Structure formats: structure tokens, C-alpha cells
Amino acid sequence: MAELTGDQMIVVGSGMAGAQAALALRQGGWAGPIRLLGAERELPYDRPPLSKDVLLGQRDSTTLDIDWAGVDLMPGRRATGLEPGLLHTDRGSLPYDALVIATGAKPVTLPGARTLRTLDDALALRASLRPGRHLVLVGAGWIGAETATVARQLGCRVTVVEAAATPLAGALPAELGGLMTQWYADAGVELRCGVGVAAVEPGAVLLADGTELAADEVVVGIGARPATGWLAGSPVELDRAGAILTDDQLRTSLPGVWAAGDCVSYPSARLGTRVNVQHWDHALQSGRAVAASVLGAGTPYDPVPYFWSEQFGRMVQYAGRHAGGDLMLWRGSAEDPAWTVLWLRDGRLTGLLSVDRPRDVNQAKKLIERGVPLDPVAAADPSVQLKAAIGPNPL
Structure with missing residues (x-):
């Protein structure tokens, strides 16, 4: 294990990966100050319940139950740039001796439509999901199915629009995605596959085939991209999709800087390729693994990818x-x-x-x-x- 010093550690990103990294660093013996920065004003919280318990009104908060003793929480502070030894934020610059990037991913947006990624997103959408309201969901992926499930439980009319021929076309063969169309029908959800969205207008969604759907609310769930735009011009190397390129111990191209979570592309010996995984289990595991790497106790990071979805x-x-x-x-x-x-x-x-x-x-x-x-x-x-x-x- 590397010698633990009193050096300044900064973890950028307060989602699951960043929270686990900061916690594991403190538990692992990092002796110096640890700062955990998050762009959102909330303390670190869990995201999976947003499309379930929070939308259903069963919870208003999903704050992580963690003892933060020894970690300086800095919510509401957004990273804007990085150079060796210095992190730039929207509230001034901070020197660092070691840094972990865990800024996650940002949802692909559609003008006029909501996204469901943050606690604020979930609370705002919940306020509008009332019986009889018509919700149009763009994208029959995991988040679309979960949101449709909850909206039907709340008495909403729901239409899901998917450009591909079947749900989950990017993840599963058409044979399996086609089977899931019955799940939508059984739940009373109208599913329109094979047609894209041309525009979202006030009170309506215009489809590429000319159909106009009346809509009280429109939510888009068509994927996410690594939230790494703030690294433009920095020495941290990115791939074409914007993911941070790391080695098998989650070290970036900039010495003294590591990365974890949804924003990372790491080499998988098991899969024989680089992978960018955007799921909760990876965030949890990579957050802990990156701390071990920082502390000099890391091993090649190559878990079996895993995720789950509760739907219908x-x-x-x-x-x-x-x-x-x-x-x-x-x-x-x-x-x-x-x-x-x-x-x-x-x-x-x-x-x-x-x-x-x-x-x-x-x-x-x-x-x-x-x-x-x-x-x-x-x-x-x-x-x-x-x-x-x-x-x-x-x-």
C-alpha cells in the first residue's frame, strides 16, 4: 500500500460512485482532507428510487445513509475545468494533490420534454402525474418502462413512443423486445414502435409520420452521455463519446487523477474491449475500486456488468x-x-x-x-x- 499522507483529496461528483469513493478513502486510511463536490444542492442521494418510490409519493428524499465524518461535503458546486494540481469550479478554484472524477452522465434531451435524472426532476414530474392526465414517454427503454409503470399506477393515461421496432432495441434482440410489447398492453399503456418524434409542442407531440398526440406531460428517456464537457481542453483523455479513458485500475491520463462511475471507459479483459457502463451496480463497485487504487491497494477492475429494472x-x-x-x-x-x-x-x-x-x-x-x-x-x-x-x- 502506498504511504498515506496529509495531501488534499478532491472527489468531483456526489452520486453513488463519488460518495462511495469518498467513504472508502476515509475508511481506507486517507489521512488528509477529503472534499466531495456535487453540482446538485442536495447531499449525496440514491437515484434508482426516483422512478419508483419518489414518483409514487412514498418518499421525498433518497439521501444516502452515510456517516460523513472526515469528509467535507460541498453541494451546489460545479466543476468547470481541470489542470494539473488545480480544479476550477463555478465558485473558485481548488488545489488538489489527488483527485477522483465521478461526474456521471447527463440524459439526452429533447426540446420541450422533461428528463428524469435528478431528485428535482422526479419531484417536478410527480406533481403533474394526476389521474386522467396524459403522459407521453419518448423511448421504450428501461427508464421509459419504469416511468410508464408508475404513471399507470397513479391513474394516468400513458403513451410510449419508440423509434425502433421493439422496446429495448439497443440492449436486447428483437425477439425478446417484441415479447415485452405485451407487458405494455397488459398494463394499459399504448406503445407506438417504429416511429420517431419530430417535435414537442405545447400540449402535443408531433410524430415523424405526421401523427399528433395530445400530451399533458412529455418525458424523454433515450439514453445518457458522460458528463465530461467541463474537461474540454484538459490533459484528461476522453473517447469519442466523451467517456474518460482509464487503465484497468481507473487511473486517467493525468497523473494523480482517477475516475469512476458512468463517465468512465475502462478496459475489460473479460469482454476483450473497453466498456462504458451506466448502471447503479457499476457506480457502487467502481467507487470503492477507485479508492483502493488511490490508496495503492487496487487490482484490475473488471466486474461482471449487472443491472435491474422493476417494470409492469x-x-x-x-x-x-x-x-x-x-x-x-x-x-x-x-x-x-x-x-x-x-x-x-x-x-x-x-x-x-x-x-x-x-x-x-x-x-x-x-x-x-x-x-x-x-x-x-x-x-x-x-x-x-x-x-x-x-x-x-x-x-
């Missing part, structure tokens, strides 16, 4: 990352209340999509991490636990 009364979970040429196997049937789809490459599990089968997910993560071969016949049998489907090594 179902818990949908995905682990790993599949590719187009992988063999797809069903565990169970889409007609069943709970089912799983597996992807195998050279006999080894690469990815899994599960609906209400959490045991499959927990076991799949370990199998993907170990890279062990599976017997495809046993793996496709839902009565056989995945951990019992390990097959002979094809080599």
Missing part, C-alpha cells in the same frame, strides 16, 4: 454482456410467469436476462466470472440450478 410488476435483471453471435438458450418459456434467457459463447456463459428468477442471476454472475463451460441441455432446463449445469471443459 416484474423484476427484470441482466448480467454479463452478450454479442450477436452468441448462442441464445431459453430456461423456461415466455408463457411462464418467470423465465430466463442465456447466451453462451464457446460453451461459456456470457450473458443472462432474467424475469423474476433471481437465483439464476446470482448463480450466473459467478459462472460468468469463473468462465466455466456449461452443458447447454442442463442449462436450458429451468428445474436444474445453473450452478449444477457445469459441463466438461471443451478444451
Whole structure:
């Protein structure tokens, strides 16, 4: 472990990744001052409940239950630039000896439409989701499905517009996305696929095919981009999408600067490529991993990607990352209340999509991490636990 000094540490970004980094640095023995800056005025909070409990009115705050002793919280302070040893903010510049960037991602916007990314976004949208109001959601992705679920529970009329032919077209094969169209119908949500949005006007959404939809509220959920515009002109190297390029211990191209969370592109030996993951589990894990790296106790960061989504009364979970040429196997049937789809490459599990089968997910993560071969016949049998489907090594 590197010698711990009294040097000034700054963590930029107070989301899950930044909060975990600051906490783990203090717990790991960083002896000097730690400042945690966040552009939002709230103390560090959790984002997944925004599209669930907060919209439903069950919670007004999702502040993280963390003892911040030894961490100087600086909410409402936005980073504006970076040079070696000096962080520029909208309220003056701060010197640093070590710095962690965890500024997350910003949602893709559509003029005239709301986004759902911050606590303020959720509270503002909640105020307008009243029975009988018509909500138009642009994008049938994870956030669109979750918001549609809650809006229907609140008695709203809901229409979801998706430019692709099926929901989740960017994440899942059309065969699986097509199955989910029935979920929308069963929930009383009108789903319009294969048509884009031309414009959002006061009280209406104009579609590319000329259709005009009346709308009391419009929310867009078509992805997010790394929130790294403030690094323009700095020595920190970015990829074409704006993600911060790090090594396998989350170190950036600028000595003394690390990065974690949604804004990072890191090399995955498991996947054989660089990846930019924008999900809660990655933020949590990378926040802790970056602290270990700063403290000199880091190991290559290469977790099995994982995320979940609660939608239309179902818990949908995905682990790993599949590719187009992988063999797809069903565990169970889409007609069943709970089912799983597996992807195998050279006999080894690469990815899994599960609906209400959490045991499959927990076991799949370990199998993907170990890279062990599976017997495809046993793996496709839902009565056989995945951990019992390990097959002979094809080599």
C-alpha cells in the first residue's frame, strides 16, 4: 500500500460512485482532507428510487445513509475545468494533490420534454402525474418502462413512443423486445414502435409520420452521455463519446487523477474491449475500486456488468454482456410467469436476462466470472440450478 499522507483529496461528483469513493478513502486510511463536490444542492442521494418510490409519493428524499465524518461535503458546486494540481469550479478554484472524477452522465434531451435524472426532476414530474392526465414517454427503454409503470399506477393515461421496432432495441434482440410489447398492453399503456418524434409542442407531440398526440406531460428517456464537457481542453483523455479513458485500475491520463462511475471507459479483459457502463451496480463497485487504487491497494477492475429494472410488476435483471453471435438458450418459456434467457459463447456463459428468477442471476454472475463451460441441455432446463449445469471443459 502506498504511504498515506496529509495531501488534499478532491472527489468531483456526489452520486453513488463519488460518495462511495469518498467513504472508502476515509475508511481506507486517507489521512488528509477529503472534499466531495456535487453540482446538485442536495447531499449525496440514491437515484434508482426516483422512478419508483419518489414518483409514487412514498418518499421525498433518497439521501444516502452515510456517516460523513472526515469528509467535507460541498453541494451546489460545479466543476468547470481541470489542470494539473488545480480544479476550477463555478465558485473558485481548488488545489488538489489527488483527485477522483465521478461526474456521471447527463440524459439526452429533447426540446420541450422533461428528463428524469435528478431528485428535482422526479419531484417536478410527480406533481403533474394526476389521474386522467396524459403522459407521453419518448423511448421504450428501461427508464421509459419504469416511468410508464408508475404513471399507470397513479391513474394516468400513458403513451410510449419508440423509434425502433421493439422496446429495448439497443440492449436486447428483437425477439425478446417484441415479447415485452405485451407487458405494455397488459398494463394499459399504448406503445407506438417504429416511429420517431419530430417535435414537442405545447400540449402535443408531433410524430415523424405526421401523427399528433395530445400530451399533458412529455418525458424523454433515450439514453445518457458522460458528463465530461467541463474537461474540454484538459490533459484528461476522453473517447469519442466523451467517456474518460482509464487503465484497468481507473487511473486517467493525468497523473494523480482517477475516475469512476458512468463517465468512465475502462478496459475489460473479460469482454476483450473497453466498456462504458451506466448502471447503479457499476457506480457502487467502481467507487470503492477507485479508492483502493488511490490508496495503492487496487487490482484490475473488471466486474461482471449487472443491472435491474422493476417494470409492469416484474423484476427484470441482466448480467454479463452478450454479442450477436452468441448462442441464445431459453430456461423456461415466455408463457411462464418467470423465465430466463442465456447466451453462451464457446460453451461459456456470457450473458443472462432474467424475469423474476433471481437465483439464476446470482448463480450466473459467478459462472460468468469463473468462465466455466456449461452443458447447454442442463442449462436450458429451468428445474436444474445453473450452478449444477457445469459441463466438461471443451478444451
